[in-house]
Amino acid sequence: MRVSEQDAGVESAARQVGEFLRRRQEQIAQRWADADLFRTVFTVSRDEAVEACKAVLDALATVADSGRLEDVTAPGFDPVREQLRRMASSRGRSGSTPARVAGEVAALREPSVALLRAEFPDPAGEQAQECVLALTVLMGTLRVVVMETTLTAGQELVERQRLQMLEVSTPVIKLWDGIVAVPLIGTLDSARSQVVMEGLLEAVVAERARYAILDITGVPTVDSLVAQHLMKTVAAARLMGAECVVSGIRPAIAQTIVHLGIDLGTVVTRASLADALAYALARQDVAVAASGPPVGVSLP
Numbered sequence: 001m002r003v004s005e006q007d008a009g010v011e012s013a014a015r016q017v018g019e020f021l022r023r024r025q026e027q028i029a030q031r032w033a034d035a036d037l038f039r040t041v042f043t044v045s046r047d048e049a050v051e052a053c054k055a056v057l058d059a060l061a062t063v064a065d066s067g068r069l070e071d072v073t074a075p076g077f078d079p080v081r082e083q084l085r086r087m088a089s090s091r092g093r094s095g096s097t098p099a100r101v102a103g104e105v106a107a108l109r110e111p112s113v114a115l116l117r118a119e120f121p122d123p124a125g126e127q128a129q130e131c132v133l134a135l136t137v138l139m140g141t142l143r144v145v146v147m148e149t150t151l152t153a154g155q156e157l158v159e160r161q162r163l164q165m166l167e168v169s170t171p172v173i174k175l176w177d178g179i180v181a182v183p184l185i186g187t188l189d190s191a192r193s194q195v196v197m198e199g200l201l202e203a204v205v206a207e208r209a210r211y212a213i214l215d216i217t218g219v220p221t222v223d224s225l226v227a228q229h230l231m232k233t234v235a236a237a238r239l240m241g242a243e244c245v246v247s248g249i250r251p252a253i254a255q256t257i258v259h260l261g262i263d264l265g266t267v268v269t270r271a272s273l274a275d276a277l278a279y280a281l282a283r284q285d286v287a288v289a290a291s292g293p294p295v296g297v298s299l300p
Contacts, residue, residue: 009066009118010273013127017063017116020131021057024115031111037104041090042261052087056080061140065252069137072144079151095124098150105143109136119172163249170196172203177193179280180212197236211280212237215273217248227262243283245269247276 021028031051032038040050062076063069091101094110094276116135120128170192174179180203200212214233219226234244247270248255270276 010069010130010134012065013130014067014069014138016131017134017138018061020116020119020135021061021064024119025054025057025061026113028057028112031115032056034184035104035107035111036203037087037091037101037108040094041087052083053084056142060142064134064138069134072141073146074141077142077145078278079185081145083153083247084146084290088146093169094148098147101150102143102147105146106139108140108142112139137205157164157189170199172199174203174207174209175213175277176281176284176286178208178284179213179277180204180207180209180211181213181215181277183215183218183273186220188219188226188229189223192227193233197233198235201236201240204237204240209242211283212242213247213273213276214279214288215248215276216246216253217250217273219248219253220254222253223258223260227257227260227264243280245270245276245279247271247273 029050031055033042033046038049038053038291042052059076059078061079063071063074066074066076066240068074068076088101091104096104111136113132117123117128120131120233122128170182170184173183175181180200184196188196203209206211214230216230217224230246232248237244245268246264248270249269260297268279270279
């Protein structure tokens with residue numbers, strides 16, 4: 001019976017907190033708008049910060065009504081998760097650490113509790129204490145939700161930066177009319193291979209290229225997986241109407257390919273990027289004259 005009474009007391013306190021958050025929404029939002037978490041994100045208009053605060057307060061009130069004060073998956077949080085994600089991303093871009101963001105969320109508790117205590121004739125009474133405890137638990141849950149959102153936003157930022165680095169590290173270069181090249185440097189994994197293939201195919205279409213050179217001089221090792229990626233890229237380029245030439249196969253890599261039993265018989269290969277370019281130019285009937293000695297220098 002005592003457990004039931006305690007549960008009833010918790011539910012009653014939660015409902016009172018929900019009613020309080022709605023009743024004093026404007027006052028709380030005005031105080032929160034000056035807190036670092038909102039003030040540093042909504043820098044254009046304070047009214048925008050106030051509206052963002054009200055949205056979070058609506059969510060907290062809904063969660064309080066449900067009695068799920070400690071549940072980070074409570075549906076009441078759903079309407080503000082995207083807003084919290086944007087705020088977390090903004091704080092992350094400005095250099096704030098997750099610990100700092102957590103501290104900023106914790107700072108929202110004090111002004112809320114102060115207003116809640118003022119609601120009771122006896123701020124130190126049992127009923128007031130139960131409501132303060134319920135609000136404290138709810139604010140703690142909000143903190144966890146924000147932390148989860150911050151970490152997710154951080155992971156998304158890292159993934160975007162990783163993809164951007166992949167794109168930067170695999171440039172497609174136009175060497176001649178109808179000839180493009182991709183100089184590969186470093187390890188070639190599945191994600192990077194996809195970026196290489198997409199970039200190469202886009203360049204083939206944009207430049208109307210008839211020849212595409214994959215230079216692997218900077219690839220440290222070639223295993224069966226790397227060879228498979230290369231073969232897929234060659235096949236994709238061929239489907240787009242371009243002949244693919246693989247250059248930069250060093251003696252050590254050639255031995256590895258033979259040892260692995262990888263068949264590159266259908267792929268045109270050349271020892272260097274210069275040899276591959278010379279091959280593509282010759283196939284287009286472009287004659288390149290060898291450079292002679294500098295003017296004024298006599299040959300022995």
